[in-house]
Amino acid sequence: MFLTVFFFLVSTVITFVLSVNLLKYSNHAESGINRGDSTQLYQALFHLRIYFIVIGILFLIAIGLLLLFFLVAIISVIIS
Amino acid sequence: MESQESILQSAANIDFSGQYELGSAGKWGRFIGIAYLSMAGLLLITTIMLFASMDAIADMFMNINGISPEALAFMMGAGKWLFILLMGFSFFVLVLNGFLLAKFGSSSKTYTTTLDEESLSNTFLHLGRYLMLTTVLSIVSTISSIIAFLYYFLT
Numbered sequence: 001m002f003l004t005v006f007f008f009l010v011s012t013v014i015t016f017v018l019s020v021n022l023l024k025y026s027n028h029a030e031s032g033i034n035r036g037d038s039t040q041l042y043q044a045l046f047h048l049r050i051y052f053i054v055i056g057i058l059f060l061i062a063i064g065l066l067l068l069f070f071l072v073a074i075i076s077v078i079i080s
Numbered sequence: 081m082e083s084q085e086s087i088l089q090s091a092a093n094i095d096f097s098g099q100y101e102l103g104s105a106g107k108w109g110r111f112i113g114i115a116y117l118s119m120a121g122l123l124l125i126t127t128i129m130l131f132a133s134m135d136a137i138a139d140m141f142m143n144i145n146g147i148s149p150e151a152l153a154f155m156m157g158a159g160k161w162l163f164i165l166l167m168g169f170s171f172f173v174l175v176l177n178g179f180l181l182a183k184f185g186s187s188s189k190t191y192t193t194t195l196d197e198e199s200l201s202n203t204f205l206h207l208g209r210y211l212m213l214t215t216v217l218s219i220v221s222t223i224s225s226i227i228a229f230l231y232y233f234l235t
Binding site for chain 2: 036042045048049053055059
Protein backbone atom coordinates (compact mmCIF):
# COMPACT_ATOMS: atom_id res chain seq x y z
CA MET A 1 0.00 0.00 0.00
CA PHE A 2 2.80 2.40 0.97
CA LEU A 3 4.74 1.56 -2.20
CA THR A 4 1.65 2.12 -4.36
CA VAL A 5 1.05 5.56 -2.82
CA PHE A 6 4.75 6.39 -3.09
CA PHE A 7 4.93 5.47 -6.80
CA PHE A 8 1.66 7.31 -7.45
CA LEU A 9 3.04 10.47 -5.79
CA VAL A 10 6.38 10.23 -7.62
CA SER A 11 4.72 9.72 -11.01
CA THR A 12 2.35 12.63 -10.30
CA VAL A 13 5.25 14.96 -9.44
CA ILE A 14 7.22 13.88 -12.55
CA THR A 15 4.19 14.34 -14.81
CA PHE A 16 3.53 17.75 -13.25
CA VAL A 17 7.13 18.92 -13.76
CA LEU A 18 7.14 17.69 -17.39
CA SER A 19 3.76 19.29 -18.14
CA VAL A 20 4.68 22.64 -16.58
CA ASN A 21 7.94 22.83 -18.52
CA LEU A 22 6.27 21.88 -21.80
CA LEU A 23 3.51 24.42 -21.21
CA LYS A 24 6.05 27.15 -20.40
CA TYR A 25 8.07 26.20 -23.50
CA SER A 26 4.93 26.48 -25.63
CA ASN A 27 3.85 29.84 -24.19
CA HIS A 28 7.31 31.43 -24.37
CA ALA A 29 7.98 30.07 -27.87
CA GLU A 30 4.69 31.41 -29.21
CA SER A 31 5.26 34.78 -27.59
CA GLY A 32 8.91 34.91 -28.70
CA ILE A 33 8.14 34.05 -32.34
CA ASN A 34 5.16 36.42 -32.58
CA ARG A 35 7.02 39.38 -31.05
CA GLY A 36 10.51 38.47 -32.24
CA ASP A 37 11.66 38.64 -28.61
CA SER A 38 14.96 36.81 -27.99
CA THR A 39 14.44 36.72 -24.20
CA GLN A 40 11.17 34.84 -24.64
CA LEU A 41 12.85 32.44 -27.09
CA TYR A 42 15.66 31.89 -24.60
CA GLN A 43 13.08 31.13 -21.88
CA ALA A 44 11.31 28.70 -24.25
CA LEU A 45 14.54 26.84 -25.04
CA PHE A 46 15.49 26.80 -21.35
CA HIS A 47 12.21 25.05 -20.45
CA LEU A 48 12.62 22.67 -23.43
CA ARG A 49 16.07 21.74 -22.09
CA ILE A 50 14.66 21.10 -18.59
CA TYR A 51 11.91 18.93 -20.14
CA PHE A 52 14.47 16.79 -21.99
CA ILE A 53 16.83 16.65 -18.97
CA VAL A 54 14.03 15.27 -16.75
CA ILE A 55 13.14 12.59 -19.33
CA GLY A 56 16.84 11.82 -19.85
CA ILE A 57 17.46 11.36 -16.11
CA LEU A 58 14.41 9.07 -15.90
CA PHE A 59 15.88 7.01 -18.76
CA LEU A 60 19.26 6.87 -16.99
CA ILE A 61 17.55 5.61 -13.81
CA ALA A 62 15.59 3.02 -15.83
CA ILE A 63 18.77 1.85 -17.63
CA GLY A 64 20.58 1.63 -14.25
CA LEU A 65 17.75 -0.45 -12.74
CA LEU A 66 17.71 -2.71 -15.82
CA LEU A 67 21.46 -3.29 -15.59
CA LEU A 68 21.14 -3.96 -11.84
CA PHE A 69 18.36 -6.47 -12.56
CA PHE A 70 20.52 -8.28 -15.14
CA LEU A 71 23.50 -8.24 -12.76
CA VAL A 72 21.42 -9.75 -9.94
CA ALA A 73 19.96 -12.35 -12.34
CA ILE A 74 23.43 -13.34 -13.60
CA ILE A 75 24.84 -13.55 -10.05
CA SER A 76 21.88 -15.66 -8.86
CA VAL A 77 22.36 -18.04 -11.82
CA ILE A 78 26.09 -18.34 -11.07
CA ILE A 79 25.45 -18.98 -7.36
CA SER A 80 22.72 -21.57 -7.99
CA MET B 81 5.15 28.67 -45.97
CA GLU B 82 3.98 31.16 -43.36
CA SER B 83 5.24 29.03 -40.46
CA GLN B 84 8.59 28.50 -42.18
CA GLU B 85 8.98 32.26 -42.59
CA SER B 86 8.20 32.73 -38.90
CA ILE B 87 10.92 30.29 -37.89
CA LEU B 88 13.47 31.85 -40.22
CA GLN B 89 12.60 35.37 -39.10
CA SER B 90 13.15 34.40 -35.48
CA ALA B 91 16.47 32.70 -36.30
CA ALA B 92 18.28 36.00 -35.95
CA ASN B 93 16.76 36.43 -32.50
CA ILE B 94 18.24 33.27 -30.96
CA ASP B 95 21.22 34.67 -29.10
CA PHE B 96 24.27 32.82 -27.80
CA SER B 97 22.51 31.71 -24.58
CA GLY B 98 19.57 30.44 -26.62
CA GLN B 99 21.93 28.52 -28.91
CA TYR B 100 23.51 26.92 -25.85
CA GLU B 101 20.08 25.92 -24.50
CA LEU B 102 19.04 24.52 -27.89
CA GLY B 103 22.32 22.60 -28.22
CA SER B 104 21.95 21.15 -24.73
CA ALA B 105 18.29 20.20 -25.35
CA GLY B 106 19.42 18.58 -28.61
CA LYS B 107 22.10 16.51 -26.85
CA TRP B 108 19.57 15.21 -24.32
CA GLY B 109 17.03 14.69 -27.10
CA ARG B 110 19.51 12.60 -29.08
CA PHE B 111 20.33 10.54 -25.98
CA ILE B 112 16.61 9.89 -25.37
CA GLY B 113 16.16 9.07 -29.06
CA ILE B 114 18.97 6.51 -28.98
CA ALA B 115 17.47 5.06 -25.75
CA TYR B 116 14.09 4.78 -27.51
CA LEU B 117 15.68 3.01 -30.48
CA SER B 118 17.53 0.62 -28.12
CA MET B 119 14.24 -0.09 -26.32
CA ALA B 120 12.62 -0.82 -29.68
CA GLY B 121 15.40 -3.31 -30.45
CA LEU B 122 14.99 -4.98 -27.04
CA LEU B 123 11.22 -5.13 -27.54
CA LEU B 124 11.66 -6.77 -30.94
CA ILE B 125 14.08 -9.39 -29.57
CA THR B 126 11.80 -10.09 -26.56
CA THR B 127 8.72 -10.42 -28.80
CA ILE B 128 10.48 -12.84 -31.17
CA MET B 129 11.73 -14.94 -28.24
CA LEU B 130 8.28 -14.98 -26.57
CA PHE B 131 6.54 -15.80 -29.85
CA ALA B 132 8.99 -18.63 -30.54
CA SER B 133 8.45 -20.18 -27.09
CA MET B 134 4.67 -19.63 -26.82
CA ASP B 135 3.98 -23.36 -26.37
CA ALA B 136 6.49 -23.65 -23.52
CA ILE B 137 4.97 -20.58 -21.81
CA ALA B 138 1.45 -22.04 -22.10
CA ASP B 139 2.75 -25.31 -20.59
CA MET B 140 4.38 -23.40 -17.74
CA PHE B 141 1.12 -21.52 -16.98
CA MET B 142 -0.78 -24.81 -17.00
CA ASN B 143 1.67 -26.43 -14.60
CA ILE B 144 1.93 -23.49 -12.19
CA ASN B 145 -1.55 -21.93 -12.04
CA GLY B 146 -3.73 -24.17 -14.17
CA ILE B 147 -5.46 -22.67 -17.17
CA SER B 148 -8.94 -23.24 -18.61
CA PRO B 149 -9.25 -24.75 -22.14
CA GLU B 150 -11.01 -21.54 -23.31
CA ALA B 151 -8.18 -19.36 -22.03
CA LEU B 152 -5.61 -21.69 -23.61
CA ALA B 153 -7.44 -21.60 -26.96
CA PHE B 154 -7.55 -17.77 -26.81
CA MET B 155 -3.87 -17.61 -25.88
CA MET B 156 -2.82 -19.83 -28.78
CA GLY B 157 -5.26 -18.26 -31.26
CA ALA B 158 -6.48 -14.65 -31.31
CA GLY B 159 -4.51 -13.74 -28.17
CA LYS B 160 -1.24 -14.52 -29.90
CA TRP B 161 -2.05 -12.22 -32.82
CA LEU B 162 -3.37 -9.50 -30.49
CA PHE B 163 -0.06 -9.69 -28.63
CA ILE B 164 1.86 -9.39 -31.92
CA LEU B 165 -0.31 -6.41 -32.94
CA LEU B 166 0.29 -4.61 -29.64
CA MET B 167 4.03 -5.29 -29.73
CA GLY B 168 4.20 -4.19 -33.38
CA PHE B 169 2.41 -0.94 -32.58
CA SER B 170 4.70 -0.30 -29.58
CA PHE B 171 7.76 -1.04 -31.74
CA PHE B 172 6.56 1.36 -34.45
CA VAL B 173 5.90 4.16 -31.92
CA LEU B 174 9.29 3.67 -30.22
CA VAL B 175 11.16 3.70 -33.54
CA LEU B 176 9.30 6.81 -34.74
CA ASN B 177 9.88 8.64 -31.44
CA GLY B 178 13.54 7.65 -31.41
CA PHE B 179 14.07 8.64 -35.04
CA LEU B 180 12.45 12.07 -34.59
CA LEU B 181 14.42 12.80 -31.41
CA ALA B 182 17.70 11.64 -32.97
CA LYS B 183 17.03 13.87 -36.00
CA PHE B 184 16.16 16.76 -33.65
CA GLY B 185 19.47 16.24 -31.82
CA SER B 186 21.58 16.04 -34.96
CA SER B 187 19.86 19.09 -36.55
CA SER B 188 20.34 21.18 -33.40
CA LYS B 189 24.02 20.17 -33.28
CA THR B 190 24.43 21.23 -36.91
CA TYR B 191 22.71 24.52 -36.16
CA THR B 192 24.86 25.32 -33.11
CA THR B 193 28.06 24.62 -35.05
CA THR B 194 27.16 26.23 -38.40
CA LEU B 195 24.30 28.63 -37.47
CA ASP B 196 22.62 27.47 -40.67
CA GLU B 197 18.98 28.57 -40.84
CA GLU B 198 17.90 25.40 -42.66
CA SER B 199 19.22 23.30 -39.76
CA LEU B 200 17.23 25.44 -37.34
CA SER B 201 14.12 24.92 -39.44
CA ASN B 202 14.76 21.14 -39.48
CA THR B 203 15.37 21.18 -35.72
CA PHE B 204 11.96 22.68 -35.00
CA LEU B 205 10.31 20.55 -37.70
CA HIS B 206 11.45 17.31 -36.02
CA LEU B 207 10.70 18.66 -32.55
CA GLY B 208 7.21 19.64 -33.68
CA ARG B 209 6.54 16.19 -35.15
CA TYR B 210 7.82 14.52 -31.96
CA LEU B 211 5.57 16.71 -29.80
CA MET B 212 2.61 16.05 -32.12
CA LEU B 213 3.17 12.28 -31.84
CA THR B 214 3.49 12.58 -28.06
CA THR B 215 0.24 14.55 -27.92
CA VAL B 216 -1.66 11.97 -30.00
CA LEU B 217 -0.31 9.14 -27.82
CA SER B 218 -1.26 11.03 -24.64
CA ILE B 219 -4.82 11.54 -25.93
CA VAL B 220 -5.12 7.84 -26.90
CA SER B 221 -3.70 6.82 -23.50
CA THR B 222 -6.08 9.13 -21.60
CA ILE B 223 -9.15 7.92 -23.53
CA SER B 224 -8.24 4.24 -23.08
CA SER B 225 -7.61 4.83 -19.34
CA ILE B 226 -11.03 6.47 -18.96
CA ILE B 227 -12.71 3.60 -20.85
CA ALA B 228 -10.89 1.01 -18.69
CA PHE B 229 -11.80 2.93 -15.53
CA LEU B 230 -15.49 3.14 -16.53
CA TYR B 231 -15.55 -0.53 -17.59
CA TYR B 232 -14.03 -1.57 -14.25
CA PHE B 233 -16.57 0.39 -12.19
CA LEU B 234 -19.65 -0.30 -14.34
CA THR B 235 -19.22 -4.08 -14.62
